[in-house]
Amino acid sequence: MPRVLVDAAAVPADRGALTRYVHGLVAGLHRAGADLAVVCQRAEADLYRRLAPSAEVIPGPVSLTNRAARLAWEQTGLPLLARRAGAGVIHAPYYSIPLGSGLPTVVTVHDVTWFTEPDQRSPRASFFRSATRTAVRHARRVIVPSKATRDELVRVLAADPTRIDVAYHGVDLAQFHPPSEEEVRRASTRCGLHGRPYVAFLGALDPRKNVPNLIRGFAAAVKTLENPPALVIGGGVHQYDVDAACREVEATVKVVRPGYLGASDLPGFLGGALVVAFPSRGEGFGLPVLEAMACGAPVLTTHRTSLPEVGGDAVAYTEPDADSIAAALGQLLASPGRREQLRTAGLARAREFTWAASAEAHLSSYQRAIE
Incomplete structure (x- = not known):
């Protein structure tokens, strides 16, 4: 296969799951023996050299930390760089693509919630809607992380299903693993809990993540407990609806918001929780x-979009309204046996999703684009 150029410069370093997707993919492509070039932010060049020692890592211009400058460079500088690097195909892993490169281009569309969620009215949402429409129309192949996202792309944007490839994400079992007692203790201290039991959420605070209903449902689920656990909302920044929901609950309900958690904190944070609750209204993956699941946590999520493809029978499900979350969470908190069952099933389920398999699916998509 000709050389693949991955435009990792499009991915901000602090974008959580998106960053882990690109890192996992690049490492997987390297292990698969792909002839690989990676263009990235200058500050991340050494990281990508460690992830893919055989790849040609190309630091982009300093200005790429600015979105407007990066988008302009994507249309002009990236095609020139790709040709100079001898690339036969370009992979744009974050919605937008170069339109005049003259090379086959593959794009990853992570989800279509920018179109389907009623709360997505910001200028950022307008950008992603426009970028997605353009990419779906002009890219040779479109990679999506689930069958649900493929079906939504066809339904919402009338995308051609014969040009869409499904490539599930993987999980790095070296990073995400059942934690040691020391890892659990460190994460508990980092969150100010000092050993107190807790229910965990991890992710951005976008409206579709449904965190306000999680807070309300959690408060209802624990209101009669003598020694209730805390709710810890990890990641994200302050968001108005979340702040308002926190003010609604009684002072006896402990909601902790530690902010961004470093990679080393995540196994202890996730694996040390009584339950990891992720009641999202819609996900690409x-x-x-x-x-x-890979950290051995019992998981509560919803039946929406891709989540059943990921969780299968190894997670518990709820509807996204607060009353349903309260009922489902209350049942799990009252049943250590059920939590242990989910813990065991989740560990087995997580091993089915590998970056090696994801890399192979991406390589097949690149080959289709070239052909």
């Missing part, structure tokens, strides 16, 4: 669910 749902990487936090997979990573929580």
Whole structure:
């Protein structure tokens, strides 16, 4: 296969699951023996050299940390760089693509919630809707992380299903693993819990993540417990609806918001939780669910979009409204046996999703684009 150029410069370093997708994919492509070039932000060049020692790692211009400058460079500088690097195909892993490169281009569309979620009205949402429409129309192949996302692309944008390839994400079992007692203790201290039991959420605070209903449902689920656990909302920044939901609950309900958690904290944080609750209204894949299962956490999520493809029979499900979350969460908190069953099933399920398999699916998509 000709050389593949992955435009990792499009991915901000602090974008959580998106960053882990690109890192896992690049490492998987390297292990699969792909002839690989990676263009990235200058500050991340050494990281990509460690992830893919055989790849040609090309630091982009300093200006790429600015979105407007990066998008302009994507249309002009990236095609020139790709040709100079001898690339036969370009992979754009984050919605937008170069339109005049003259090379086959593959794009990853992670989800279509920018179109389907009623709360997505910001200028950022307008950009992603426009970029997605353009990419779906002009890319040779479109990679999506689930069958649900493929079906939504066809339904919402009338995309051609014969040009869409499904490539599930993987999970890095070296990073996401059942934690040691020391890892659990460190994460508990980092969150200010000092050993107190807790229910965990990890992710951005976008409206579709449904965190306000999780807070309300959690408060209802624990209100009669003598020694209730805390709810820890990891990741994200302050968001108005979440702040308002926190003010609604009684002062006796402990909601902890530690902010961004480093990679080394995640196994202890996820694996040390009584339950990891992820009641999202819609996901392209749902990487936090997979990573929580890999850490040995019992997971509660919803039946929406891709989440059943990831969780299968190894997670518990709820509807996304607060009352349903309260009922489902209450049942899990009252049943250590059920939590242990989910813990065991989740570990087995997580092993089915590998970056090696994801890399092979990507390589097949690149080959189709070239052909």
